Amino acid sequence: xxxxxVGSVEEASEALASQxxxxxxxxxxxxxxxxxxxxxxxxxxxxxxxxTEVARALxxxxxxxxxxxxxxxxxxxxxxxxxxxxxxxLLALRAAEGGVNEGELFSRRFLLRRxxxxxxxxxxxxxxxxxxDEIDRADDEFEAFLLEFLADFAxxxxxxxxxxxxxxxxxxxxxxxxxxxxxxxxxxCLYHWIxxxxxxxxxxxxxxxxxxxxxxxxxxxxxxxxxxxxxxDLYKLPGxxxxxxxxRALLALGEDADLDETLGVALKVHEDVERVRQxxxxxxx
Amino acid sequence: MASxxxxxxxxxxxxxxxxxxARMRDQGSRAGVxxxxxxxxxxxxVDCTSREDARLxxxxxxxxxxxxxxxxxxxxxAVFGDAHVPLGANPFxxxxxxxxxxxxxxxxxxxxxxxxxxxxxxxxxxAAWSDVELLRxxxxxxxxxxxxxxxxxxxxxxxxxSPMRLSRRTRPSRRRGHTPDLRRMVRxxxxxxxxxVDRAWRAPSRRPRPLVLVLDVSGSMTPxxxxxxxxxxxxxxxxxxxxAFAFGTRLTRITHELGxxxxxxxxxxAAEAVTDFSGGTRIGAALASLNRDHGRRVGRGAVVVILxxxxxxxxxxxxxxxxxxxxxxxxxxxxxxxxxxxxxxxPLTRGMRAAIPHTDELLAGNSLASLEQLAVxxxxx
Numbered sequence: 001x002x003x004x005x006v007g008s009v010e011e012a013s014e015a016l017a018s019q020x021x022x023x024x025x026x027x028x029x030x031x032x033x034x035x036x037x038x039x040x041x042x043x044x045x046x047x048x049x050x051x052t053e054v055a056r057a058l059x060x061x062x063x064x065x066x067x068x069x070x071x072x073x074x075x076x077x078x079x080x081x082x083x084x085x086x087x088x089x090l091l092a093l094r095a096a097e098g099g100v101n102e103g104e105l106f107s108r109r110f111l112l113r114r115x116x117x118x119x120x121x122x123x124x125x126x127x128x129x130x131x132x133d134e135i136d137r138a139d140d141e142f143e144a145f146l147l148e149f150l151a152d153f154a155x156x157x158x159x160x161x162x163x164x165x166x167x168x169x170x171x172x173x174x175x176x177x178x179x180x181x182x183x184x185x186x187x188x189c190l191y192h193w194i195x196x197x198x199x200x201x202x203x204x205x206x207x208x209x210x211x212x213x214x215x216x217x218x219x220x221x222x223x224x225x226x227x228x229x230x231x232x233d234l235y236k237l238p239g240x241x242x243x244x245x246x247x248r249a250l251l252a253l254g255e256d257a258d259l260d261e262t263l264g265v266a267l268k269v270h271e272d273v274e275r276v277r278q279x280x281x282x283x284x285x
Numbered sequence: 286m287a288s289x290x291x292x293x294x295x296x297x298x299x300x301x302x303x304x305x306x307a308r309m310r311d312q313g314s315r316a317g318v319x320x321x322x323x324x325x326x327x328x329x330x331v332d333c334t335s336r337e338d339a340r341l342x343x344x345x346x347x348x349x350x351x352x353x354x355x356x357x358x359x360x361x362x363a364v365f366g367d368a369h370v371p372l373g374a375n376p377f378x379x380x381x382x383x384x385x386x387x388x389x390x391x392x393x394x395x396x397x398x399x400x401x402x403x404x405x406x407x408x409x410x411x412a413a414w415s416d417v418e419l420l421r422x423x424x425x426x427x428x429x430x431x432x433x434x435x436x437x438x439x440x441x442x443x444x445x446x447s448p449m450r451l452s453r454r455t456r457p458s459r460r461r462g463h464t465p466d467l468r469r470m471v472r473x474x475x476x477x478x479x480x481x482v483d484r485a486w487r488a489p490s491r492r493p494r495p496l497v498l499v500l501d502v503s504g505s506m507t508p509x510x511x512x513x514x515x516x517x518x519x520x521x522x523x524x525x526x527x528x529a530f531a532f533g534t535r536l537t538r539i540t541h542e543l544g545x546x547x548x549x550x551x552x553x554x555a556a557e558a559v560t561d562f563s564g565g566t567r568i569g570a571a572l573a574s575l576n577r578d579h580g581r582r583v584g585r586g587a588v589v590v591i592l593x594x595x596x597x598x599x600x601x602x603x604x605x606x607x608x609x610x611x612x613x614x615x616x617x618x619x620x621x622x623x624x625x626x627x628x629x630x631x632p633l634t635r636g637m638r639a640a641i642p643h644t645d646e647l648l649a650g651n652s653l654a655s656l657e658q659l660a661v662x663x664x665x666x
Contacts, residue, residue, distance in 0.1 A: 074453025086467030093471070093479030102475060139454065139492065140525060178581045179495070179526065180540070235577055235610070271610070 003062045003127045003170060006035045020208045021050065021057035024201060030192035031058060040150050040171035042135075042186065045194035048239015051174040054194075055131035058170065064127040067169070069115040071138040077145065081155050083112045106159035120153060120165045128169035136175040140182065147185050199226055202243060210247045217250045224259050224285045228266060231281050238266040259285055298328070301364050306347065308360035314353045320346055336365075421653045424626070426508030437515060437548070439653055444519035446660040447527075448494040448588045448617075458488035494616065494666070495526045497583050499575065501593030502559055503533040503566035509623045509651060510562075513592050516656060518543045518551050528582050532571035533561035538579065566596055568636050569603035576610050588666055589615040590659070592650050594624050597636030605639035612643040617666050621650030621659060 006012045012035070013028035023031070031054065034041035043051040059066035069080055089110050093100055113121070119130040135143065149155060153165035173189060175181060197205060199222050206218040225243045228234065238246075246265045250257055259282050267273050276282065302324050306316040327342040340361060348357050420436055428436065455464055461484075469485035477483075498517050502510045517529045521543040529540045542554040556562065575583060583589060589611060597604055612618045620640060624630055626649035632641050641647065646662055649655040 072453075074455075076454055084468065084471070086471050089471045090467075090474065090479075090481060093474055097479060100479070105471070105475070139452070141454075176581060178585070233573075233577075235580060271606070 003035055003064055006032055006058075006062060008032060015061035016054070016057045017208075019057035019060040021053055022197075022201060022205050022208055023054070024197065026192065027054065027194060030190060033190055034172065035170055037190070038168045038170075040173055040189045042173045042175065042181075042189035042191050043194055044175050044177055044191070046196070046237060046239060047176060048241040049194045049196060050240055051194055052131065052133055055129055055172040055174075058172070059129040062127065062129075064129045064170070065122065066129050066131060067115050067119045067122075068131040068133060070133045071135050071142070073137055073139070075138045075142055079114060080142070080145075081114050081116045082157055083114065085110045085112050108160070111157075111160070116149060117155065117163065119169045120155065120163050122165075122167070122169065124166035127167070130169040130171045132171065132173045134176060135173050135185075136178045136181060143182050143185055147182070147188060150185075150188055196229060196237075197240060199223070202226075202240065205240060206243060206247045209244050210251065213247050213251055214255060216255050217247055220259065220285055221247045221250060224282050225266065227281055227285065228276065231276070231279075233275065234267065234272045235269045236267065236272060242266045299325070302328075302343075304364045305343070305357075305360045308363060309347060309353065309356045312356040312359070314347075314356045315349065316347045316353075320349075421657070423653075424651050425512040425623070426651070428512065433512065433515075436512065436653060437519075440512070440516050440656065441519040441523065443653070443656050443660045444516060444523045446664055447496060447520070447524050448663045448666045449491045450494040450586065451489040452492040454490050454492075455487035456490045458486050460486065460488065462486035462488035464488070493524050493526050495528070495582075495587035496520065496524075496663070497528045497530070497575075497587050497589045497615070499530045499532065499536075499571070499589065499591045499593075501533070501566060501568070501591075502531045502562050503596070504563045505566070505594050505596045506592075506623070507563050509592075509594075513621075513650065514552060514555060518548065518555070522546065522551070528579070528587075530571075530575060530579070531555070531559045532566075532568070532574075533559070533564040534567050534570070535561060536571040536574040536578075537561075565598050566593075566636075567599035568593060568595070568597045568640075569599040569601070569605075569607050572607035572611055573603065576607055576614070580614065583611065583614060585614070586616045588617045588619065588663065590619045590621060591640075591644075592621045593636075594622055595620075595632070595634045595637035595640065597634065597639075601635040601639045604636055605643075608640050608643045612645075617645045618643060619646045619648065619659065619662065620644040621648050621655070623649065623651040625649040626651040626655065 006015055009025065009029045009032045012032040013023055013025070016023045016028065016031065030041055030043075033039070043054060045051055055068075056066060058064070072079075084106065089105055092105065092110070115130075119128050122128045132146070135146070138146075150171065153168055154162055156162045196202075202222045202225070203218045206213055206221060221243055225238050225246070229237050242265060246262065249262050249265050253262070260277060263273050263276060263282075267276065302321060306321050306324070309316045323346040324343055327346045328339060330342065343361065344354065344357050348354055420432060420439070423432070457466055457469065464487045466485035466487045470481045470483070473483045473485065474481040498520060500506075500510065500513055500517055502514075506513075514531075517531075517539070520527050521529050521540055522545065527540070528538070529543050531537050531539050537559045539555045539558050542558045543551050545551050608618070622630075622637070625647060632638055632647075648658055648662070650659070
């Protein structure tokens with residue numbers, strides 16, 4: 001299967017499902033559009049709703065190479081695109097006793113390729129899914145650079161010249177919304193907000209991702225997580241990731257293990273745990 | 286009819302000025318649109334009936350270096366025709382002793398100074414600085430509309446002063462730092478036969494620290510809310526990474542509404558977005574919403590400034606718990622209370638009493654001077 005097979009919403013949905021990622025229709029539609037229009041897809045949503053997984057599943061299903069750029073504070077061109085291997089350059093200079101000219105020193109031999117350059121230099125017959133993860137952690141300058149990058153899929157390395165992608169990769173960006181992204185970047189992207197899945201879908205996800213889980217466990221966990229999310233008074237709501245871990249925990253402990261005791265799997269803020277216990281939110285699950 | 290002729294005349298002048306600039310550019314000078322606009326203003330400022338004055342005024346604005354002088358004279362002559370300045374004469378002659386100096390742009394006011402009105406009383410007008418000085422300590426609640434306009438500029442200046450932090454992004458530095466700059470060292474050692482003789486260093490750069498401003502717009506804050514909202518607007522438009530919220534009984538994010546350069550439109554939009562202006566106060570509930578719904582924006586290293594008088598009709602226990610949580614996730618928590626300016630102020634309101642143990646700083650927020658104090662603290666953080 002290749003990216004050309006994600007030709008419709010249904011096919012996108014099937015492709016994701018084949019990797020154990022059960023997507024609701026809006027997500028499948030967004031992925032289909034990203035592939036069809038060759039436009040970057042910006043995914044936002046609460047932590048743990050599976051933003052990063054979309055890229056992973058899409059790459060897995062279509063046999064595309066997944067190239068991931070994890071953004072972090074202070075990320076710049078040399079973390080994201082390329083850098084020169086300075087220690088080796090210095091060694092080469094010393095070894096040649098100065099007899100190296102600049103062209104040799106700044107040739108491909110000493111070039112360190114970072115994820116974005118990797119994505120550009122993929123062959124015309126190779127499909128690539130480029131995941132730019134947690135873009136909100138990078139600063140505005142990097143965002144501005146990214147905007148340019150996503151416009152022409154080309155970068156210029158002063159010593160080597162301009163490198164242009166033979167074929168546009170499918171680009172998926174994720175953001176946790178710790179800060180607002182620049183409007184220009186948003187305008188360039190397709191946008192989708194991933195919500196918590198419905199109870200029905202979440203049960204299916206539990207079955208797909210945790211092999212051997214019983215109907216009882218899936219029901220209990222999904223109901224419990226649903227109640228926590230509805231409670232609305234918590235600092236940090238459990239995501240799908242937490243549901244899966246909880247299901248695994250019950251699988252290990254036995255079907256009728258006490259949910260209250262294992263609450264630490266889903267809630268990571270002390271006040272939240274206290275509040276849920278006090279108010280008996282999980283009573284009867 | 287008469288006005289039409291005038292416009293035509295004006296157009297003719299514009300064309301000719303443009304022609305002069307174009308000719309200068311042809312000869313390699315850098316007279317651009319900015320200079321051209323300045324030239325128009327310059328002609329307004331001098332007596333245009335005197336050809337000589339006009340020429341000198343134009344020369345002052347259109348030339349930016351010595352080499353331009355000759356180009357200007359040639360262009361001026363070609364466009365305006367008169368042989369008053371004979372070609373070939375040295376234009377430096379009339380400058381007498383200073384032709385060796387690069388001539389600076391002359392500053393020419395855009396319009397003639399206002400005519401003194403003979404009938405008006407010669408009352409003393411306070412000089413600008415003393416005006417500002419008086420305004421600095423005046424309570425926002427007693428501002429007139431005029432003073433609000435004057436204060437706007439000062440507030441905008443204060444809003445630009447903001448907390449900074451060290452970034453993980455580095456930049457080249459002259460001083461011996463903690464990270465060697467290998468890139469520059471490799472480049473440098475090409476000159477010295479592969480021997481890295483000169484050490485180069487990089488140092489962390491500084492970036493704006495996230496700032497979260499939370500403004501109380503309930504009834505008791507009404508006299509101050511307008512000015513403080515101006516401060517919020519100025520902060521949002523002055524720098525990046527500022528979030529603005531307003532609350533009475535519930536919290537509203539107004540960062541987007543306050544954005545944009547148009548001051549009045551921004552305040553209008555914000556007022557539309559906030560539905561509970563001049564109503565009751567539930568600080569605890571508002572902070573709860575800030576913690577839960579906007580926790581990511583606040584969290585990790587932000588300076589949170591709460592602008593409120595602390596009159597709370599909600600549950601003081603809730604306020605205590607939420608502000609404790611806010612303090613834990615924020616970098617610093619500053620409380621601006623307009624009432625704190627009063628010499629006999631004591632934090633007696635239930636809200637204030639619950640909040641004070643968790644705030645890093647308690648400041649007055651009733652005057653420009655107190656906002657200045659805030660700016661100083663923000664810079665130090």
